[in-house]
Amino acid sequence: KAGVTQTPRYLIKTRGQQVTLSCSPISGHRSVSWYQQTPGQGLQFLFEYFSETQRNKGNFPGRFSGRQFSNSRSEMNVSTLELGDSALYLCASSLEPQGLNEKLFFGSGTQLSVL
Amino acid sequence: AQSVTQLDSQVPVFEEAPVELRCNYSSSVSVYLFWYVQYPNQGLQLLLKYLSGSTLVKSINGFEAEFNKSQTSFHLRKPSVHISDTAEYFCAVSDSGSARQLTFGSGTQLTVLP
Numbered sequence: 001k002a003g004v005t006q007t008p009r010y011l012i013k014t015r016g017q018q019v020t021l022s023c024s025p026i027s028g029h030r031s032v033s034w035y036q037q038t039p040g041q042g043l044q045f046l047f048e049y050f051s052e053t054q055r056n057k058g059n060f061p062g063r064f065s066g067r068q069f070s071n072s073r074s075e076m077n078v079s080t081l082e083l084g085d086s087a088l089y090l091c092a093s094s095l096e097p098q099g100l101n102e103k104l105f106f107g108s109g110t111q112l113s114v115l
Numbered sequence: 116a117q118s119v120t121q122l123d124s125q126v127p128v129f130e131e132a133p134v135e136l137r138c139n140y141s142s143s144v145s146v147y148l149f150w151y152v153q154y155p156n157q158g159l160q161l162l163l164k165y166l167s168g169s170t171l172v173k174s175i176n177g178f179e180a181e182f183n184k185s186q187t188s189f190h191l192r193k194p195s196v197h198i199s200d201t202a203e204y205f206c207a208v209s210d211s212g213s214a215r216q217l218t219f220g221s222g223t224q225l226t227v228l229p
Binding site: 003004031033035039040041042043044045048056058090092094097098099100101102103104105106107108109 | 119147156157158159160161164166205207209211212213214215216217218219220221222
């Protein structure tokens with residue numbers, strides 16, 4: 001069974017551009033969440049999706065958005081990129097929301113560099 | 116808002132020595148605590164978690180963590196480490212009843228030396 005797949009693995013953009021990152025969950029998983037990992041801030045929750053609906057959103061500006069498709073694949077978009085958006089973006093999937101007993105499976109991430 | 120502090124960014128230790136990775140969180144009415152591990156070139160994996168009940172929780176590979184409410188801590192310990200324990204360890208807290216909406220610490224890189 002394939003794990004969580006994130007593409008691309010690495011991405012270089014310049015300030016002001018926009019970027020789209022993709023996450024394919026484990027087959028059968030319908031819940032996807034996104035996180036930003038930076039050396040200074042650590043890991044921060046961005047948002048989560050289930051059945052194509054955003055369930056929760058972290059404390060990030062509106063430039064960060066996402067969506068989920070009917071096949072559970074998810075994309076996140078960052079518009080008007082800033083230098084501080086350089087980070088590793090992680091995606092995690094699970095079968096469905098199960099509260100605290102939910103088991104998350106993380107992908108290896110997309111490393112975004114903004115120049 | 117919750118915050119998690121991992122004071123040690125790097126912890127080098129010799130093989131078979133004991134180790135403690137420290138984690139403190141900001142106080143809240145109810146918190147649920149997690150330790151995640153990220154091995155080189157792999158995704159994050161849940162190591163152990165405290166939801167309720169016994170304050171001492173254990174993982175299958177010999178790590179344990181103790182929830183201390185009075186000290187708002189959830190330190191991770193192992194009595195004897197192996198080379199294969201080399202990884203980055205993240206402490207995380209949830210106060211929302213969700214295993215997804217986590218506040219993570221900045222991580223501790225554990226390096227086990229031969």
